[in-house]
Amino acid sequence: KDRGQVKSIVRTLNFRKANFQLFKELINKTPLGMALRDKGAEQSWQIFKDAFHRAQELSIPRCKKSGKEGKRPAWLSHDLLVELKGKKRMHRQWKKVLVSREDYRDTARFCKDEIRKAKTWLELNLARDTKNNKGFYRYVNQKRKVKESIPPLMSKSCKVVTTDREKAEVVNNFFASVFTGSLAPHTSQGNGPFDGDHGGKGPPTLSEDQV
Known part of the structure; x- marks a missing residue:
């Protein structure tokens, strides 16, 4: 750097x-x-x-201005933060041959175990606190690295749509048809919830009648 x-x-x-x-x-x-x-x-x-x-x-x-970089993780307590700063300080001392490798390794292992315990206790408390749904789902969403997206949809004209705008129009037309009475009856032909699956070949497509 x-x-x-x-x-x-x-x-x-x-x-x-x-x-x-x-x-x-x-x-x-x-x-x-x-x-x-x-x-x-x-x-x-x-x-x-x-x-x-x-x-x-x-x-x-x-x-x-506070951002994500300045926010402390929920599992990081003040005492654990002090221990991590001490580990960082000892690492600098080890680089200068002021402390032995064994002492630094013991400190690093201790901090690693404390971090694991802190995360476990946080998840356990979130699971026990059934009333705090917002905190639970906020923690889960932070852990997710990949956001699931809506799969390709099939319009009434049997056209596969993939863009966000086209998907929004298909879903909007479907929900609008519920109130206008133009909803076609749902028929199952053994293809499962996705049309055009063909045994797993090609991307799954969801028709309007199956939303």
């Missing part, structure tokens, strides 16, 4: 600590009537925007 590279920090407006009363007073004190006189639409908008941004900078502070 390039050690001389400067890491950029994104800062955003912190509306929780904003002084909206000061913002209102600054806008009211701005002589917009005189400033916008005999000005065109584009020039008037630029003058108003500059006044708005000046009042915003004086009344609304900024804070560091």
Whole structure:
């Protein structure tokens, strides 16, 4: 990695600590009537925007924008974080031959076991807490690496659609037919839920009548 590279920090407006009363007073004190006189639409908008941004900078502070990189995993407690920092510090010392390889290896194994235990306890608590469905599914979705997509669908004209827009139209037409009464009766011909399967050859296609 390039050690001389400067890491950029994104800062955003912190509306929780904003002084909206000061913002209102600054806008009211701005002589917009005189400033916008005999000005065109584009020039008037630029003058108003500059006044708005000046009042915003004086009344609304900024804070560091939090992202996924800055968020601590749910299983990472404060004590475990201290242990991991100690492991990192010992790794630097081992590189400088200040500690033995055995000491660093024992510390690394201890941290690995603690991480495994912390993840196990988190999953066990989520499984026991049946009322916290949001937390459970949020954790499951974070663990999923591949998002399942809708398979190819077959329209009423027996045309296989693969794009998202075409799939949305097929599904929309199907649900609309439920209320208009134009839903065709479901017939099963032994092909299973997917048409055009042909013994596993080719992509599975789902017809409108089988959604």
